[in-house]
Amino acid sequence: MTSISRPRVLPGFSLTLGYTVLYLSLIVLVPLAALFIKAAGLGWSEFWQAATSPRVLASYRLTFGTALAAAVINSIFGFIVAWTLVRYQFPGRKLLDAIVDLPFALPTAVSGIALTAVYSQNGWLGQYLEPLGVKVAFTPLGIIVAMTFIGLPFVVRTVQPALEDLEREAEEAAASLGASRWQTILWVIAPSVVPALLTGFALSLARGIGEYGSVVFISGNMPMRTEITSLLIISKLEQYDYAGAAAVAVMMLLVSFAMLLLINLIQRYAARRYQGVL
Amino acid sequence: MPLKLSLASLAAVALLAFVGCKPSSTSDATGGQGGAVTLLNVSYDPTREFYSEFNRSFTSHWKEETGQDVTIEQSHGGAGKQARAVIDGLKADVVTLAIGYDIDEIAQRTGLLPTDWQSRLPHQSCPYTSTIVFLVRKGNPKGIRDWNDLVAPGIEVITPNPKTSGGARYNYLAAWGYAQRQNGGNEQQTREFITKLFRNVPVLDSGARGSTTTFVQRGIGDVLLAWENEALLAIDELGAGQIEIVVPSVSILAEPPVTVLDKNATARGTLDVANAYLQYLYSPEGQRLAAKHYYRPQEPEHADPADMARFTKLERFTVQDEFGGWQEAQRKHFADGGVFDSIYQSK
Numbered sequence: 214m215t216s217i218s219r220p221r222v223l224p225g226f227s228l229t230l231g232y233t234v235l236y237l238s239l240i241v242l243v244p245l246a247a248l249f250i251k252a253a254g255l256g257w258s259e260f261w262q263a264a265t266s267p268r269v270l271a272s273y274r275l276t277f278g279t280a281l282a283a284a285v286i287n288s289i290f291g292f293i294v295a296w297t298l299v300r301y302q303f304p305g306r307k308l309l310d311a312i313v314d315l316p317f318a319l320p321t322a323v324s325g326i327a328l329t330a331v332y333s334q335n336g337w338l339g340q341y342l343e344p345l346g347v348k349v350a351f352t353p354l355g356i357i358v359a360m361t362f363i364g365l366p367f368v369v370r371t372v373q374p375a376l377e378d379l380e381r382e383a384e385e386a387a388a389s390l391g392a393s394r395w396q397t398i399l400w401v402i403a404p405s406v407v408p409a410l411l412t413g414f415a416l417s418l419a420r421g422i423g424e425y426g427s428v429v430f431i432s433g434n435m436p437m438r439t440e441i442t443s444l445l446i447i448s449k450l451e452q453y454d455y456a457g458a459a460a461v462a463v464m465m466l467l468v469s470f471a472m473l474l475l476i477n478l479i480q481r482y483a484a485r486r487y488q489g490v491l
Numbered sequence: 492m493p494l495k496l497s498l499a500s501l502a503a504v505a506l507l508a509f510v511g512c513k514p515s516s517t518s519d520a521t522g523g524q525g526g527a528v529t530l531l532n533v534s535y536d537p538t539r540e541f542y543s544e545f546n547r548s549f550t551s552h553w554k555e556e557t558g559q560d561v562t563i564e565q566s567h568g569g570a571g572k573q574a575r576a577v578i579d580g581l582k583a584d585v586v587t588l589a590i591g592y593d594i595d596e597i598a599q600r601t602g603l604l605p606t607d608w609q610s611r612l613p614h615q616s617c618p619y620t621s622t623i624v625f626l627v628r629k630g631n632p633k634g635i636r637d638w639n640d641l642v643a644p645g646i647e648v649i650t651p652n653p654k655t656s657g658g659a660r661y662n663y664l665a666a667w668g669y670a671q672r673q674n675g676g677n678e679q680q681t682r683e684f685i686t687k688l689f690r691n692v693p694v695l696d697s698g699a700r701g702s703t704t705t706f707v708q709r710g711i712g713d714v715l716l717a718w719e720n721e722a723l724l725a726i727d728e729l730g731a732g733q734i735e736i737v738v739p740s741v742s743i744l745a746e747p748p749v750t751v752l753d754k755n756a757t758a759r760g761t762l763d764v765a766n767a768y769l770q771y772l773y774s775p776e777g778q779r780l781a782a783k784h785y786y787r788p789q790e791p792e793h794a795d796p797a798d799m800a801r802f803t804k805l806e807r808f809t810v811q812d813e814f815g816g817w818q819e820a821q822r823k824h825f826a827d828g829g830v831f832d833s834i835y836q837s838k
Contacts, residue, residue: 336709
């Protein structure tokens with residue numbers, strides 16, 4: 214049914230497909246292939262050793278753990294932000310809307326330094342948190358803060374259009390048919406928002422995993438404790454250990470890919486399930 | 492429609508190839524003798540202020556000598572990053588980096604220069620040197636005088652990560668050299684000393700400027716290990732009245748080397764001017780400027796005595812004598828699974 218040679222209503226399919234494949238190859242696949250080829254320079258046992266030494270394993274746990282936490286936080290609060298921006302009219306709404314994009318635009322090093330300045334023990338917030346026993350800068354918590362900061366726009370910007378498409382009439386209809394507030398949320402709002410929310414979650418997660426610039430300033434970079442995987446890759450490069458760095462990167466890439474694939478599957482499952490309901 | 496598909500793809504390829512080709516044919520306009528010439532000096536971070544003044548001085552010197560206009564382009568960044576850029580093909584004429592190890596790697600991996608490059612210029616190709624000193628809070632409240640004060644319980648030491656910062660390897664090696672002297676060469680005790688010292692480090696920034704910020708701006712830590720030139724610069728620019736320098740009894744001789752990348756310079760027709768550029772670092776004027784910008788000149792008689800007064804006399808050992816050279820130091824201490832890693836894995 215979807216064979217390439219079948220005539221189509223919309224012209225230009227072959228040109229655009231050719232361009233898409235070429236473009237993706239040049240921009241994404243070729244560099245990634247180079248990464249795999251570099252890593253393949255190591256034998257299997259060397260690869261395994263480089264990619265799974267205790268310090269590297271500790272960094273995987275830290276990086277994926279903090280990125281996951283940040284993505285969860287972003288999904289909850291990003292949803293609330295999107296909801297507020299879409300559903301309510303209030304003065305300064307446009308301004309607030311623009312502020313959401315700031316983490317996109319700032320150089321990550323700037324965000325990192327700014328966050329560290331705010332949360333370190335003599336910073337604006339840090340000085341009040343410290344007496345309460347809450348250390349943010351130079352702990353995994355600081356890493357979560359940085360990842361949450363840079364990941365927020367992804368959730369807001371993906372959920373916003375879904376909420377905008379949601380018609381108020383549908384909710385009113387649900388209410389008039391006797392649905393409670395919770396039933397409306399669960400069976401009317403959620404089905405159209407959850408897929409978008411999952412996309413935002415996945416993007417925020419992926420951004421957190423790959424983040425370097427803002428995290429290195431706030432993490433403190435202590436081996437085994439607050440050392441993210443990207444930093445280990447840089448420190449391997451600093452020793453001119455290209456193959457070792459590629460091995461860790463390949464491992465990270467595979468895990469990230471598996472996670473993103475899983476999220477996509479859940480998303481598809483969720484969409485199908487809710488479609489059955491509607 | 493398979494034919495149409497491939498035609499379309501071809502068109503796309505052709506378009507991209509056309510776009511992609513354009514920039515490669517420009518930017519090779521370097522004149523030989525007579526015309527203007529550009530020189531690319533790839534350096535590390537803390538030399539920014541020094542080279543911006545030195546380059547102006549050399550440009551007018553070269554104009555007087557030969558009548559030729561020379562434009563010097565400066566690139567600064569972390570030393571390891573800069574060396575990797577050269578290895579990956581950045582066409583530098585000269586490199587002026589923090590440690591010989593990085594230039595060794597360029598020589599071995601690219602063959603742009605002979606592996607015995609370090610013997611080509613006087614003083615192991617180091618026209619200026621530095622050392623590792625301590626920066627402490629005003630009035631030195633914790634009474635830090637020497638290396639053994641750094642391992643006391645409750646002292647917080649700030650240093651960049653030697654795995655990601657070339658310059659920070661000197662910090663580590665300086666402490667190691669001190670401990671070896673103290674323990675009469677008993678390596679087990681020296682390892683314990685180094686382990687204690689790094690247990691006192693609450694934050695390992697990835698680079699030297701990051702550590703300076705952590706110490707000066709964030710107010711974290713009791714002592715910052717820093718290159719002497721960075722420490723003097725920090726006092727001048729950031730924290731006059733907040734911080735002061737403590738010079739330990741013994742430290743390491745920090746030797747930032749300079750060299751010409753022969754093959755690049757030959758290909759670009761800049762070999763003569765590149766050699767003259769580095770020779771000029773050893774001239775009275777070059778030595779004076781180095782001292783002005785907080786590096787210790789090899790020939791102090793050319794420097795302003797007021798500049799020289801900033802440098803405290805101390806015993807300095809070399810990486811060559813104490814560790815058998817950078818390759819050896821790197822292999823034993825900083826490579827994955829080396830002594831530095833074991834500090835954090837024996838917890």
